[in-house]
Amino acid sequence: MTHDLDRRAFLQTGATLAASASLATRAVAQPQVVIPTAPVTGAIATGIIGTGGRGTADLGAVLEHGKVAAVCDVKADRMKAAADVAMRDTPAQYADYRRVLDRKDIEAVVIATPPHLHAEMAVAALQAGKHVYCEKPVAITPASVAQVVKAVKASGKVFIAGQQLRSYKRLGAAVGKIRAGAIGDVLMIKAQRHSESDLSHTGTSADWFFDVEKSGGYLIEMSVHNLDLCNWAIGATPLKAAGFGGILLYKDDPPGRSIMDGYTLSYDYPGGVKLYFTQMVFHPKGLPGGGQFVHVYGQKGACDLMGDTSVYPLDGKAPPAELVPKMEEAPNAHMLAFYECIRGKGTNPADITVGATGALTAIMGHQAITTGKVVEWKTIAGDLS
Ligand SMILES: NC(=O)c1ccc[n+]([C@@H]2O[C@H](COP(=O)([O-])OP(=O)(O)OC[C@H]3O[C@@H](n4cnc5c(N)ncnc54)[C@H](O)[C@@H]3O)[C@@H](O)[C@H]2O)c1
Incomplete structure (x- = not known):
């Protein structure tokens, strides 16, 4: 791998x-x-x-x-x-x-x-x-x-x-500042996890990863990290999810595959905050816009939590400003x-709570795609207390 x-x-x-x-x-x-x-x-x-x-x-x-x-x-x-x-x-x-x-x-x-x-x-x-x-x-x-x-x-x-990710000091500091109003109220997040190719078909986890009943697929198995980061930045779990996806490129590859290779999701959070998330495994090398990012848009500006977290002011008049300094992360x-x-x-x-809400956010998105319906948090999360 x-x-x-x-x-x-x-x-x-x-x-x-x-x-x-x-x-x-x-x-x-x-x-x-x-x-x-x-x-x-x-x-x-x-x-x-x-x-x-x-x-x-x-x-x-x-x-x-x-x-x-x-x-x-x-x-x-x-x-x-x-x-x-x-x-x-x-x-x-x-x-x-x-x-x-x-x-x-x-x-x-x-x-x-x-x-x-x-x-x-x-x-x-x-x-x-x-x-x-x-x-x-x-x-x-x-x-x-x-x-x-x-x-x-x-x-x-x-x-x-x-x-x-929850133990990365720099992310914690950046999320803390966002939640304290550094970019104003958070309005929307646009996040993605794009890669150039499928997970290895011969790697150590290939005997279970491509079976949705065992892994949950890319969305639940991998993007739980990304979605949890979005929840963390917003300070809430989503109320609703809708989305579309499927096996778009790697059809029956590997044979018997039941996990999607591309999807788009929309989440609606308390206060009307929106999250748009995509994942796919056929983003060609060199094509701009690949990889991973979590762009958090607020009333006063925006930053990428998976990048250097610089804040780009909304009026574009000042250069991007450092949100938190670089930090040495403890091994x-x-x-x-x-x-x-x-x-x-x-x-x-x-x-x-972090583990359950992260998993349920991903599961909710998966259900929205597989049922073709808007899925509400309360129907999948029940009473978490
Ligand atoms: N936190 C992270 O960033 C991160 C990164 C990679 C993987 N993971 C997670 O780690 C887990 C394992 O992923 P992986 O890539 O190591 O997969 P893997 O296939 O390489 O390892 C899983 C191991 O579990 C063993 N196993 C299967 N059934 C077992 C059983 N009943 N009893 C004991 N052992 C059993 C398998 O033989 C295999 O060696 C997954 O949940 C994955 O999502 C987390």
Whole structure:
């Protein structure tokens, strides 16, 4: 798979994602870290469930801030490869995730399996008394999102969704300033996630990604990051969604494909704020307007949250002004936040409310496209409290 490096560049240089995104990459990068040779003192014993592309990246973050007590994967070669990476901590290896949950010494788990398995595994882990770092999306149906919400509330354990944009200091500062009125009231957002080609048909996740029942498709599996950022900037979840999409180019490619490769969505938010979002995987290299952006338009000007966040004044008379300065992002800050919350320090940047609302925003859009109807938040979100 080809994810990560372009976004790592974004974090380190402040360059725009729009300029760097090319293939249909899924991860948002963790900056490279040097793994300590000795475990962190008082490290929290953690099991990694699912040791494919993302689980192995998360494992690196656990090695930096915690202890890898177990690795788990139904594919023995991936599990062994992960155990080799984590050899410092001599983790146990299990093919069945329930054996990880049986281990009383394991306090926390990272769930990095395909999305259709997240809810079952997260609920079981919480009921077994584990803290949970659950990769995004939290779940891919309204009912399974609700199950996770219920289990988190009943458990008293820390639950963090793998929506790591929420731990980027610069984004947090930019969103804070927008919400405080730096560009006036937010009126509209135009956002997109365009890439030059489909996700790899032979990569590690190809055996589930193209099945909508397992991944939710590009919209739910990938763009949960982008849509959550829009919700964050607006400070609300949408009231309604409408949209159109389909398998436009990659018909039956790979064979049996059931996920869309292009769609457009419109969301209506409280106060009349609008969001227009598109995703597609056939934006030719070199054609202007590709990549990713989140253009936030306010009464006084606009900025790109996925770019350098400069504010372009509405009257165009002054040059773009810096909204927030460039900041050094701490490596693996999201995983560190998870452990800090377990220790009772700090606030959870992506708690179950963030995880559930992000997933439901994407699910709502998916339902709008597949039913051809306007879908209302209340019909899919129910009572999130
Ligand atoms: N936060 C991010 O930016 C980011 C980036 C990439 C992927 N992800 C998410 O991480 C998750 C995994 O994605 P990936 O790219 O690593 O996929 P992957 O296919 O590379 O890895 C998934 C692994 O889970 C294993 N698995 C499947 N069923 C299992 C089971 N019952 N028990 C144990 N292991 C099982 C598979 O064998 C595979 O090794 C997805 O939810 C994806 O959305 C998040």
